[in-house]
Amino acid sequence: MAARLVKRCACLLREATLLAxxxxxxxxxxxxxxxxxxxxxxxxxxxSHFPGPLSGLVEKEQPSAPCPEHxxxxxxIEKATRPEELLELLSDSRCLQENHAALMLIQLSxxxxxxxxxxxxxxxxxxxxxxxxxxxxxxxxxVERFGPDELRKVLVTLAAQNRRSVPLLRAVSYxxxxxxxxxxxxxxxxxxxxxxxxxxxxxxxxxxxxxxxxPHVPSxxxxxxxxxxxxxxxxxxxxxxxxxALAQHVVDRAHTVTVPxxxxxxxxxxxxxxxxxxxxxxxxxVHEKLGPKxxxxxxxxxxxxVWALCVLQQVQGEALRAVLCPELHARFLGSESPKDxxxxxxxxxxxxxxxxxxxxxxxxxxxxxxWAPWLLACDGKATPLQKELRDTLRGLLGSPSRGSFAVAxxxxxxxxxxxxxxxxxxxxxxxxxxxxxxxxxxxxxxLPPGAKRLxxxxxxxxxxxxxxxxxxxxFALARRHVRAAGFLVVDVPYYEWLxxxxxxxxxxxxxxxxxxxxxxxLAK
Numbered sequence: 001m002a003a004r005l006v007k008r009c010a011c012l013l014r015e016a017t018l019l020a021x022x023x024x025x026x027x028x029x030x031x032x033x034x035x036x037x038x039x040x041x042x043x044x045x046x047x048s049h050f051p052g053p054l055s056g057l058v059e060k061e062q063p064s065a066p067c068p069e070h071x072x073x074x075x076x077i078e079k080a081t082r083p084e085e086l087l088e089l090l091s092d093s094r095c096l097q098e099n100h101a102a103l104m105l106i107q108l109s110x111x112x113x114x115x116x117x118x119x120x121x122x123x124x125x126x127x128x129x130x131x132x133x134x135x136x137x138x139x140x141x142x143v144e145r146f147g148p149d150e151l152r153k154v155l156v157t158l159a160a161q162n163r164r165s166v167p168l169l170r171a172v173s174y175x176x177x178x179x180x181x182x183x184x185x186x187x188x189x190x191x192x193x194x195x196x197x198x199x200x201x202x203x204x205x206x207x208x209x210x211x212x213x214x215p216h217v218p219s220x221x222x223x224x225x226x227x228x229x230x231x232x233x234x235x236x237x238x239x240x241x242x243x244x245a246l247a248q249h250v251v252d253r254a255h256t257v258t259v260p261x262x263x264x265x266x267x268x269x270x271x272x273x274x275x276x277x278x279x280x281x282x283x284x285x286v287h288e289k290l291g292p293k294x295x296x297x298x299x300x301x302x303x304x305x306v307w308a309l310c311v312l313q314q315v316q317g318e319a320l321r322a323v324l325c326p327e328l329h330a331r332f333l334g335s336e337s338p339k340d341x342x343x344x345x346x347x348x349x350x351x352x353x354x355x356x357x358x359x360x361x362x363x364x365x366x367x368x369x370x371w372a373p374w375l376l377a378c379d380g381k382a383t384p385l386q387k388e389l390r391d392t393l394r395g396l397l398g399s400p401s402r403g404s405f406a407v408a409x410x411x412x413x414x415x416x417x418x419x420x421x422x423x424x425x426x427x428x429x430x431x432x433x434x435x436x437x438x439x440x441x442x443x444x445x446x447l448p449p450g451a452k453r454l455x456x457x458x459x460x461x462x463x464x465x466x467x468x469x470x471x472x473x474x475f476a477l478a479r480r481h482v483r484a485a486g487f488l489v490v491d492v493p494y495y496e497w498l499x500x501x502x503x504x505x506x507x508x509x510x511x512x513x514x515x516x517x518x519x520x521x522l523a524k
Contacts, residue, residue, distance in 0.1 A: 070100075073089060073100055074100070074103065076089060077089070077100065077103050077104055077107050078103075078107070080107055080111070081111070082111070083108055083111055083112065083122055086104045086107055086108055086111075087125065087127040087128065087131070089104065090104075090127050090130060090131060091127070099138075099141070099142060099145050099146060099150075101131055101134035101135050101138060102135055102138070102142050102146065102150070102154045104131060105131060105132070105135055105154060105157050105158070106150075106153045106154060106157055108122070108128075108131075108157075109153075109156075109157040109160055109161075123161065132158075132161075132163055132165070135154070135158075135165060135168065136165050136167050136168065137167075139165065139167040139168040139170075139171045140171055142154065142168065142171070143168075143171040143172060143174075143175050147181075148181050148182075148183060148187055149187065151172055151175075152187045152190045152191055152194075154168070155168070155169070155172065155190070155191065155194035155195075155198075156190050156193065156194050158194070158198065159193060159194040159197035159198050160197075162197070162198075163198075164198045164199065164200065165198075166200070169195070169198065169200045169202075170202075173200075173202045173204075173205045176191075176204075176205050176208060177202075177204045177205060177208065180208070183212055185213070185216040185219065185220070185224075188209055188212055188213045188216065189213070189224055189227055189228055189231070191209060192209050192213070192227075192228060192231035192232060193227060193231045195209075195231070195235060196230070196231035196232065196233075196234035196235050197231075197234065199234070199235070201235055201236075201237065201466050201467075203237075203466075203467055206232070206235065206237050206239075207239075210232070210239035210241075210242045213228060213242060214239075214241060214242050214245055217242070217245040217246060217248075217249060218249060220246075220249060222249075222250070222253060222256055222257040222258055222261040222262075223258075223261055225246050225249055225250060225261065225265060226260075226261040226262075226264035226265050226268075227264075228242075228246060229243065229246050229264065229265050229268035229269070230264050230265075230267070230268050232268070232272075233267070233268035233269075233271045233272055235466060236271075236272065236462075236464075236465050236466045236472060237465065237466045237467075238272045238274055238465050238468070238470070240274075243269070243272075243274050243276070244276055244277060246265065247265075247269070247276035247278070247282050248276070248278065250262065250265055250282060250285065251278070251281050251282055251285055254285050254288075254289075257285075257289070259289060259290065259293050259297075262285075262286065262289055262290065263290070263297075263301060263304070263305055266286060266290075266305060266308045266309070266312075267304055267305070267308050269308070269312065270307070270308030270309075270311040270312055270473045271472060271473050271474075272465060272472065272473060273311065273312075273465075273470065273471065273472060273473035273476045275312055283312075283314045286309075286314070287314075287316065290305060291316075291318070291319075294306075294319060294322055295322055299328055299331065299332075299343075300339070300340075300343050302322065302323050302328070303323050303328075303332075303343050303346050303347055303350070304343075304346065305319075306319045306320065306322070306323045306350055307346040307347075307349060307350055308473075310349060310350055310353040310477065311473040311474070311476070311477045312473070313357075315350075315353060315358075317358065317360070317361055320350065320353070320354045320358065320361055321363075321364070323347065323350060324347070324350060324351055324354065324363075324364050324365060324366060325364055326364065329344070329347050329366060332344040332347065345412065347366060348366060348411070348412025349412055349474075349477060349481075351365050351366040351411075351412065352411035352412050352413070352481050353477075353481070355411065356411065356481055356484035356485060357480075357481075357484060383458075383460060385458050385460060385492070385494055385497055386416060386458055388497070388506065389416060389417070389456065389458055389492055389497075389510075390405055390416075390417065392503065392506040392507055392510060393405075393417050393419075393456065393510060395503070395507060396507055396510060396511065397419070397427055398427075399427075399429075401429040401430065401431060402419065402420075402427040402428070402429060402430065403417055403418065403419045403427070403430065404417065404418045404430055405417050405418075407438070407455075408438075408439060409437045409438065409439070409482075409485065410437060410438065410439040410441075411437070411481050411482075411485060413478050413481060413482060415455045415456065415457065415482065415487075416455075416456045416457060416458050416492070417455070417456040418430065418453065418454065418455055418456070418487075419453075419454050419456075419514075420433065420447070420451055420452070420453055420454070421451065421452045421454060421514070421518065422448060422450065422451055423448075423449075423450035423451070425514075425515070425518070428448070428451060431443065432445050433445045433446070433447050433451075434446055434447070437485050437486070437487075452488055452517075452518055452521065453486060453487050453488065454487060454488045454489075454490055454514060454517060455482050455487035455488070455489055455490065456490045456492060456510075457478070457479060457482065457489055457490070457491055457492065458492040458493075458494075458497075459471065459475065459491060459492065459493040459494060460494050461494050463475045464493075469493070469495065479491075488517040488518065488520075488521055489517065490510070490513045490514055490517050491513070492510075492513070496509070497509075
C-alpha cells in the first residue's frame with residue numbers, strides 16, 4: 001500500500017510538470033481536474049496530525065466518487081459531431097480527467113475516418129498537437145484506467161495519424177507482457193497493425209501477439225490474413241509458425257481470396273524473404289490468380305508484385321516482359337518522387353533478375369546508360385561501418401589501383417568494394433582487366449587464368465529481420481545477384497564487425513574473409 005501511495009504522489013507531480021507547459025499556450029484551460037485530484041488525495045493522505053500507523057491509514061483510503069463534471073465531459077465527447085466541438089473542450093473551464101484526452105482522440109478518429117482532407121487540416125491545428133501531448137503525458141493513467149479495447153482504439157488512432165507515442169507504447173507493452181489479459185482476434189490484429197505502422201519493436205509483445213493470433217488463423221478472412229502478414233512485415237519480424245498458417249488459408253480459401261489481399265500477402269512474404277513449406281500450392285495459386293490480372297493493376301503495384309516474385313525466385317517470363325516494357329518504366333525514370341524512385345529501383349532489380357537468373361529471357365531490359373548516375377546518387381551518406389571498411393581495405397591494398405569503392409553495377413546494386421585476386425591470393429590492378437559488370441563495361445584484357453573477382457558487401461542492422469541474422473528479402477536478392485554476376489561475396493555483417501576493436505583485428509578479419517570465400521569456391 002505504501003508503494004501505491006508513492007506511485008500516486010509521483011503521478012501527480014509528473015502531471016503537474018508535463019501538463020502545465022503544454023496547456024499554457026492556449027491559456028484558457030483551467031486545471032480544475034488537477035486541483036480536484038490533488039485536494040481529494042490530500043484529504044485521504046495521512047499526516048502528522050493523525051495518530052496511528054501509516055499502513056492503517058492508507059488501507060482506509062476510499063476511491064473518490066465520480067465528478068459530475070467528468071461525466072458531463074464524457075457525454076459531450078460521445079455526442080460530438082464535429083472536430084471543433086471536441087477541440088473546444090480543451091479550452092473550456094470543465095474538469096478534464098486523465099482519460100478524456102484519449103477519448104477525444106478516439107472520437108476525432110471516428111469523425112475523420114472518411115474525411116482525409118479534414119484530417120490533414122487537423123494535424124496542423126495547435127490544439128490537436130496539444131491533445132497528442134496530453135495523451136503522451138497521461139500514458140500511465142490511460143493504461144491503468146482503460147481496458148484492452150480502449151487501449152487498442154487509442155493505439156490504432158495514433159497509428160492512423162502516424163503519431164508515435166513511445167511512452168504510451170511502452171506502457172501498453174508492459175501490461176501486455178506483465179499483466180496479460182485476454183485479447184480477441186480483432187484486438188490482436190489492431191495491435192499488430194499499430195505496432196507495425198508506428199515501427200515500435202518489442203520482442204516479447206510480438207511473440208505474444210503471434211502466439212495468440214495463431215489459433216485464430218483458421219477463422220481469419222482473406223483481408224485479415226493480409227493485414228496480419230503486412231503488420232508483422234512492417235516490423236521486419238517473422239514468426240515461422242504464424243506465417244506458415246497464413247500461407248495455408250490463403251491456399252485453403254483460394255476461391256474467396258481477392259487479388260489485392262493476395263498482393264499484400266505476397267509483398268509481406270518477399271519483404272521477410274519467407275517461403276512457405278508447401279510453396280508449390282501457394283505459388284501455384286499466386287500465378288493462377290495474378291497472371292491474368294497483372295496488367296490491369298496500377299503500374300506501381302505491378303512492379304511491386306513482380307519484384308516480390310523475383311525475391312522469392314518465382315517470377316515468370318511473361319511477368320518480366322510486362323513490367324520491363326519501355327511504356328511502363330518510362331513513367332518512373334527521372335521522377336523526383338521518393339515513391340517513384342523506389343519503384344524504379346525495384347525495376348532495376350527485376351531487370352537484373354531477368355539477365356542473371358533467366359537466360360532464356362529475350363527482353364526487353366532497362367537501358368543501363370539511363371540510370372547509372374542516378375544509382376550512385378541514391379547510395380546516400382556513408383555509414384560508420386562503410387567508412388571503417390573502406391579505410392581498413394585501403395590499408396590492405398596498398399595502392400589505389402588494386403581496388404574500387406562504391407562500385408555501381410549494371411544490375412542496379414552498388415558494391416562497397418571490389419578487388420581481383422590471382423591464383424596466389426595477390427591483388428591485381430583492376431583497371432587493366434575487362435569489367436563487364438560496370439556501366440558502361442570497361443577494360444580490354446581478359447582475366448588471368450584462375451583469377452577471382454571479389455565483392456565486399458556490408459550488412460547493417462536494418463538489413464536483417466528483427467533480432468535475427470537472416471537478411472531481409474531485398475538484401476538476400478542483392479547477394480544472390482552479385483554471386484550470379486560472377487563475384488565471390490565477402491560478407492561484412494555489423495554484428496561481426498562490432499566485435500573488432502583494433503585496426504589489426506579488422507585487417508586480419510578481412511584477410512580471413514577473403515581466404516574463406518576463395519576456399520569455398522575451390523571446394524565446389
